[in-house]
Amino acid sequence: MPKINKKEALDTAEVEIAKEALILLVAVIAIVAVVSVWGIYNVSHNFRGSIYYTISSLIDVNNEGFATAIMAPLTAFSGAFDEIVAIELLDGIVKVMLIGFIVAVFIDALTKVDINSKLNSLRRGRLDGHVILCGYSGLGEQIVDQLSDKKKAVVIIEKNPTRLEEVNERGYMAFDGDFTEMSVLKKAGAEKARAIIFCAETDITNLMGILAARRLNKDVTIISRGREEFSVTKMQRAGADLCIIPELVAGLELGAKLAGI
């Protein structure tokens, strides 16, 4: 399914960007640390002390730790005031960078989470004995409404974004995609479904869907809507158990009524 592939590609691209940013951040921190150690060592000639300052400032223990840490060794090196200011500045930079980075990652993760798809994938695992409706057309809408009234699990496959949004708004479980593709049907749990209903606008689309569904699941009940009378035998040969042409059924019903007057 092309749409999913595109999305996955996008996801990996974003992960790579995050990785690069992380490497850059670590490099900056490392350079800052090295410079800081080198700077303090130049003044104090106390290697352990300079490492200690650097690390404590990088990790930001200055509220309590840094101040006390300074107080003791401060006497050990004179004229260290400028360096301490420099360290404090570095400390601020690293802290802001880290906090900024964490916030950015967090927000990025939040915006990237597609709640519906996450929920769907959670529920997908439990799909069994459900009904799959392919194509949320006028007829499809009616069927879904009545099935959910009867507390039956329904999954909808629809590729039109506007209709898909409508489905999501109404709280039905939906998958974005072309139901003539087996991978999409599989995602909707076609292998464990009780029935699959095809309600697309064109007979050809429904026919393709029937073929794919029958290949995936030999026992599932397949129902399809048709437009032309000659489609019925084709759909049945493709594996449909029932093919309904709404206008035809309506015509027969009216005809019977009119003949009986």
Added chain:
Amino acid sequence: MGAHMARRMEGHVIVCGYGIVGSKIVERLAEKGVSFLVIETDAGKTAKLTEMGYNVVLGDATKASILREAGIEGAKAIAAVMDNDAKNLFTVITARDMRKDIFIATRANDEFVKEKLVEAGANQIVMPQVTACKEILKEISKMRS
């Protein structure tokens, strides 16, 4: 078939629109031996119907003159089953204006159109989608396993 013959018809059913619904109605009526007449705007379809030996009027069923030509005065029922809700509504209104006692059957795609059709005087309204939906649900509840 000439207009004069149609006007002389009595107790027949007028079918407006020979689409899928119309053709199935015709099928049923022919089966039961009920006399009927089809109004259709498509000359190709009317030619085919004439060939089959059915009574046909070429024209727009929303027009009173065409309905009169189809012998609405003597008809027992009329079915407005074109694939256009507005045209069906118009035909229902026209037919009800012309005859208070005729049985009017029609089709609707939308629920709100159905209400309008009832107000306009339709006796029987079929909604293809609703019917199909019922059939499908019946099939699904049948296979309880």
